[in-house]
Amino acid sequence: MMVIPMDVRLDKAIDEIRVRQASTVGLQMPEGLKVRARSMAAELEEATGCQVIIMGDPCYGACDLRTFDGVELLVHVGHAPMPDIVPKMPTIFLEVPMDFDIVQGLEDNGSRLSSRVGLVATVQHLHLLPIAVKTLESMGRHVRIGKGDARTAAPGQVLGCNITSALAVKDDVEQYIFLGSGYFHPLAVSLGTDLPVLAMDPYRGAVKDIGDEKEKIVRQRYAAIAKAQNADDWLVLICDKPGQRRLSAAYRCRDMIRLSCRKADIVLMNEIRAEALLPYRAQAAVSTACPRLAIDDGPHYPIPLLTPWEMEMALGLRDMSDYRLDQILEGDTPGNVG
Numbered sequence: 001m002m003v004i005p006m007d008v009r010l011d012k013a014i015d016e017i018r019v020r021q022a023s024t025v026g027l028q029m030p031e032g033l034k035v036r037a038r039s040m041a042a043e044l045e046e047a048t049g050c051q052v053i054i055m056g057d058p059c060y061g062a063c064d065l066r067t068f069d070g071v072e073l074l075v076h077v078g079h080a081p082m083p084d085i086v087p088k089m090p091t092i093f094l095e096v097p098m099d100f101d102i103v104q105g106l107e108d109n110g111s112r113l114s115s116r117v118g119l120v121a122t123v124q125h126l127h128l129l130p131i132a133v134k135t136l137e138s139m140g141r142h143v144r145i146g147k148g149d150a151r152t153a154a155p156g157q158v159l160g161c162n163i164t165s166a167l168a169v170k171d172d173v174e175q176y177i178f179l180g181s182g183y184f185h186p187l188a189v190s191l192g193t194d195l196p197v198l199a200m201d202p203y204r205g206a207v208k209d210i211g212d213e214k215e216k217i218v219r220q221r222y223a224a225i226a227k228a229q230n231a232d233d234w235l236v237l238i239c240d241k242p243g244q245r246r247l248s249a250a251y252r253c254r255d256m257i258r259l260s261c262r263k264a265d266i267v268l269m270n271e272i273r274a275e276a277l278l279p280y281r282a283q284a285a286v287s288t289a290c291p292r293l294a295i296d297d298g299p300h301y302p303i304p305l306l307t308p309w310e311m312e313m314a315l316g317l318r319d320m321s322d323y324r325l326d327q328i329l330e331g332d333t334p335g336n337v338g
């Protein structure tokens with residue numbers, strides 16, 4: 001699968017800076033694009049005369065809009081806006097569409113495709129969905145693209161914490177096809193729907209059923225839940241990033257733990273890290289922040305780190321056979337001013 005290099009079009013940002021006559025502009029992007037940050041800053045400064053401050057902290061999504069006193073406009077690159085988040089300052093989103101040859105990829109893997117498929121993608125590849133539909137239909141497949149909730153910007157888009165677009169068509173499909181790189185997103189679809197997911201990865205050039213990865217993660221999650229069952233002393237973690245700030249979930253978790261006659265305190269952090277938990281000497285933690293923290297990084301924590309649903313399983317409030325993906329849904333982060 002050939003990947004066409006990404007093209008970051010700064011025209012939209014340049015126009016916005018000029019219209020707003022912004023003299024100080026913040027520039028924020030995910031790690032994978034930061035290699036281009038300084039050249040983008042130079043281009044913006046040269047075209048508009050503004051000064052640019054590059055937001056250097058890690059950024060994993062539009063859930064994490066950075067602000068800084070004196071910055072008049074934030075240029076956020078690489079993610080689509082989350083319609084249910086209100087930016088604290090004027091913010092312009094520059095998506096970075098990326099092409100790859102999905103027609104060939106689909107045609108080469110015809111024997112692995114079910115007859116009724118759901119299509120999902122990350123924001124970089126959403127523009128390829130119509131071509132994928134056309135190709136799949138010409139191969140005789142029935143194709144569905146679902147509309148997600150207000151945390152997603154377009155039909156078919158999935159986030160690592162929100163697969164509502166996939167769930168919207170779950171009853172009509174036997175398999176999902178995911179367009180995008182890595183396991184982060186297709187794993188969410190697989191965990192959250194329990195249906196097979198075929199991931200078309202433009203970087204690896206591979207079309208992969210991620211069933212094995214899912215099974216490995218499920219085993220890890222059940223091991224963490226089992227370990228947490230005996231914990232009497234818990235931390236409830238809440239994150240200050242605007243699109244991860246689930247305060248009511250944190251209170252609910254704390255109350256459920258206390259009601260089960262165990263100790264629990266809420267700890268607020270902006271960047272949740274394993275070593276930051278050590279001083280509290282707790283035996284388990286539940287994270288109301290990005291769900292992927294527990295799922296992807298959990299095994300590296302010194303104590304079991306669970307999602308709220310997993311915590312309920314550990315406390316005996318949920319059937320152990322009913323595993324659910326923790327999602328952040330529209331309305332879960334009220335007052336989420338970024």
Ligand code: SF4
Binds near residue numbers: 062291
């Ligand atoms: S909460 Fe996590 S998965 Fe969701 S958008 Fe933010 S970084 Fe991505």
